[in-house]
Amino acid sequence: MISVYKLKPKFQQLLMPILNFLHRKKVTANQITIGSIVLSLIIALLFWYADRFPIFFLALPIGLLLRMALNALDGMMARLFNQTSKTGEVLNEVGDIVSDVVLFFPLLKFHPESIYLIVAFIVLSVVNEFCGLIGKVIANDRRYDGPMGKSDRALLLGVYGILALLHISMVTVSGYIFGVLCLLLLLSSVTRLRKALAHG
Numbered sequence: 001m002i003s004v005y006k007l008k009p010k011f012q013q014l015l016m017p018i019l020n021f022l023h024r025k026k027v028t029a030n031q032i033t034i035g036s037i038v039l040s041l042i043i044a045l046l047f048w049y050a051d052r053f054p055i056f057f058l059a060l061p062i063g064l065l066l067r068m069a070l071n072a073l074d075g076m077m078a079r080l081f082n083q084t085s086k087t088g089e090v091l092n093e094v095g096d097i098v099s100d101v102v103l104f105f106p107l108l109k110f111h112p113e114s115i116y117l118i119v120a121f122i123v124l125s126v127v128n129e130f131c132g133l134i135g136k137v138i139a140n141d142r143r144y145d146g147p148m149g150k151s152d153r154a155l156l157l158g159v160y161g162i163l164a165l166l167h168i169s170m171v172t173v174s175g176y177i178f179g180v181l182c183l184l185l186l187l188s189s190v191t192r193l194r195k196a197l198a199h200g
Contacts, residue, residue: 008151012072019076029078033091036070039063040099047106050164060161064103064154071096071150093133096150100125103157110164113171117178124185125153131189135196143192148184156181 022032043063050056074092078084104125107118128148135143146152163170170177 008072011068012076015069015072015076018069019073019080022073023077023081029074029083030085030088030091032070032074032077033088033095036067036074037095037099039067039070040103043067044102044106047103047161048109051110054165057161057165061158064158067099068151068154093129097126097129100129100150100153111171111174114174114178117175117182120182121178121185124182124189128185128189128192131192131196134193135199139196139199141196141199143195145191145195146188148181148188
């Protein structure tokens with residue numbers, strides 16, 4: 001199934017020099033994870049005030065690309081340099097869910113016409129990650145199947161930031177957009193559960 005997540009191996013290869021640099025500086029996987037969570041909170045705050053300062057919309061494409069890099073780096077650091085831990089796993093999973101909620105929350109301010117669908121989108125995003133974790137529980141295999149995985153959602157929010165900066169309004173079509181995204185999240189969640197059960 002189509003997902004940005006499938007590009008992750010090539011993305012990780014590009015990040016290897018940065019990973020080695022951080023390791024030499026004795027930066028740990030958990031520190032990178034915490035940095036990613038803090039970055040997400042900053043992006044969400046800038047996004048919230050982007051109606052007053054439109055340049056803040058740039059925090060979405062730029063900040064989310066950096067967040068994707070940090071999300072890849074913490075896992076690479078943990079695996080390649082023997083830093084895996086239960087604390088790190090909790091930080092990673094809970095941090096991703098909290099980050100997603102705060103990042104998408106400002107959409108409620110910018111699109112009150114689709115408030116119920118946006119709430120559904122945020123809730124289904126959390127459910128989607130939970131379904132991914134089910135695979136770890138029953139088959140020791142964390143599922144990242146798409147569409148509408150974490151990376152896909154980040155990409156769409158980044159595109160949204162660019163469109164908003166260009167004053168391209170989506171008010172008249174936001175209901176359709178979030179409706180489709182909710183359906184894709186449902187499909188993604190069902191796919192993850194099916195794959196988890198098949199491997200379990």
